[in-house]
Amino acid sequence: MVIARFYSIEDWEKFVDMKMELIDLKTQRFNLQGIVDDNSKELEKIDLKMLEAQRLRFLSMIDVRTKELKQEIEKMEFIELEAQRLNLQGMIDDRTEELRHEVKKIEFIELEAQRLNLQEIIDDRSEELKHEVEKRERIELEVAKLERLNIIGQLAAGLAHEVRNPMTTIRGFLQMLQNKTDLLTYKSYFDLMIEELDRTNTIITDFLSLVKNKPTKLKRQCLNKLLDNIFPLLLADAYTQGKKSIFEPRDIAELDIDTNEITQLVLNLARNGLDAMHPDGCLTIKTFMDGQNIVLSVRDEGTGINPEHLSKLGTPFFTTKESGTGLGLPMCYSIANRHRAQIDVKTGSDGTTFLVRFPQPIGLNII
Numbered sequence: 001m002v003i004a005r006f007y008s009i010e011d012w013e014k015f016v017d018m019k020m021e022l023i024d025l026k027t028q029r030f031n032l033q034g035i036v037d038d039n040s041k042e043l044e045k046i047d048l049k050m051l052e053a054q055r056l057r058f059l060s061m062i063d064v065r066t067k068e069l070k071q072e073i074e075k076m077e078f079i080e081l082e083a084q085r086l087n088l089q090g091m092i093d094d095r096t097e098e099l100r101h102e103v104k105k106i107e108f109i110e111l112e113a114q115r116l117n118l119q120e121i122i123d124d125r126s127e128e129l130k131h132e133v134e135k136r137e138r139i140e141l142e143v144a145k146l147e148r149l150n151i152i153g154q155l156a157a158g159l160a161h162e163v164r165n166p167m168t169t170i171r172g173f174l175q176m177l178q179n180k181t182d183l184l185t186y187k188s189y190f191d192l193m194i195e196e197l198d199r200t201n202t203i204i205t206d207f208l209s210l211v212k213n214k215p216t217k218l219k220r221q222c223l224n225k226l227l228d229n230i231f232p233l234l235l236a237d238a239y240t241q242g243k244k245s246i247f248e249p250r251d252i253a254e255l256d257i258d259t260n261e262i263t264q265l266v267l268n269l270a271r272n273g274l275d276a277m278h279p280d281g282c283l284t285i286k287t288f289m290d291g292q293n294i295v296l297s298v299r300d301e302g303t304g305i306n307p308e309h310l311s312k313l314g315t316p317f318f319t320t321k322e323s324g325t326g327l328g329l330p331m332c333y334s335i336a337n338r339h340r341a342q343i344d345v346k347t348g349s350d351g352t353t354f355l356v357r358f359p360q361p362i363g364l365n366i367i
Helices: 009-178 179-213 223-240 257-278 328-339
Strands: 219-221 243-247 255-257 282-290 293-297 342-346 351-359
Touching: 009 179, 219 223, 223 243, 223 255, 223 257, 223 282, 223 293, 255 257, 257 282, 257 293, 257 328, 257 351, 328 342
Parallel strands: 243 282
Antiparallel strands: 219 255, 282 293, 293 351, 342 351
């Protein structure tokens, strides 16, 4: 059993009042709590609406900003793309220009190659035409020589005997007169006249030798042996003029030659060489093989042949000697032609070389 202790009514009243106040406070608290709860719900609703509004506003702002950013990005991308396009376009233009230069360079190289090819063709053709012109000029010269030889032949054949007969008579009377004692004073004149008659007879003989058409008597023999027989005569001629002569034979093949004609050929070439040299000069005669050709070389140590005279060599009556007849070299060319040989001339300030190239007979051995 609980026994409450109250000290007084006032205390009890105070207690009651306090209890009531407490109840009221609790009631108010509950009421306030309800109000607060209601307000909280309202506030929550308000907050939610505000937050939703803010969210929507933020979303709108975000959308706007996103669009702005997107536009900015697109603008920046467009600028970058345009810059890249311009850069690529510049690279393309540069490469195009380089390719254009390369194409032009290749075309120029091709054109230059074509030009050089055409120039080479033109040069070859020009060289061929030059050879043809030179060949025609040589043929024309040969024809002119043959025409002159024909005229000389007709003249020599028609007058040789008629001229020689009175010349023989004159020479006989001159020899008879020069031995008379009362005419000894004029002996030098008689000797000069006889010498000139002999010279005239020699010229007539050369005419006949130059144009004679008789068959050549060919005999197979060694050119070195023929030269061995001739060389002492050449040494004597050189010695009387205060000059020297050398013979340098090498191993060569045998030839089909006419002994008398080749002897005349060698003597004419050698004496021309001796006449072209000053005292103490040396005449060199050589024989050697050049491929399938047997070569006879006659070289002097003179001053050479004037270039303008080279094309006239072998022309009848052309001579640079004061007492020459101009028939020695034509006779050599005529003899070479009958032996199917070719005469080449090399000349310079240190001398002149005549090269007579004989074709080697087929099936012969070098000895």
